[in-house]
Amino acid sequence: MNELLKILSSPQLFEVLNFLKDHSNKNPSSIAKELGFHTFTVQRYLEILEKFGIVSSKVERKIGRPSKKYRYCGGKVTIDFDEILKVFELKSKKIRERESKARYNYDLKKETINGVVKNGKIIKLSDVEGRVLFLVPPIDSTGILISKIVEKLNFPEFDILFAINNLVLMDIVEVVK
Structure with missing residues (x-):
């Protein structure tokens, strides 16, 4: 959950999601190239979003290395603030x-x-x-x-x-x- 909370404040995240919503079955490098972002940043966003079911992926095998293609699924993520506050209570x-x-x-x-x-x-x-x-x-x-x-x-x-x-x-x- 903390990974998702950290990326939610990034405007780049929403640009990636918006792009993917309109252009399904794209790999991170093609998304990054189109948006002018670093490939690693896009890859990281997509990995986290996939954990929460907001995007999904499939591996395409062609000549050369396999390519992971993503598509936007949408949906909701529930944030349990009571759970987060319990984590912060650990500090003492x-x-x-x-x-x-x-x-x-x-x-x-x-x-x-x-x-x-x-x-x-x-x-x-x-x-x-x-x-x-x-x-x-x-x-x-x-x-x-x-x-x-x-x-x-x-x-x-x-x-x-x-x-x-x-x-x-x-x-x-x-x-x-």
Whole structure:
């Protein structure tokens, strides 16, 4: 949800949607070229919008690399502000590791955790999740204030809080009572 909230303020997003509404079955590079945007920006918008069913895609295989073509579906997205406020309430809380049996794939130079092996399942972490988890103390500690994590990392507070919420939902970290 936080990805969608971040892009909704972009006028470029609505130009992409409006273009796609009138021109179905276009790939990100042709949309970007037509609108004068960077291909990566258009691709990112479309990936997020596809998660929420606003656009759909199909892969076309011709000579050369396959091409993902998008079309506008429209629809509604419901934003649960109570859920978002719960995430922001985390800022005043402490967290720590949830269980000590999980194994981590560390990158000590980057001070991050790339993934977690938990109950035999590999969980790949985003950059923000990995940096947050690197700072989280073990289960036998009193925890760390989330506001301290926000101070230490060079990511937007919004992204850090949603990453922590994801780690809690994955049962990797716990909020200390």
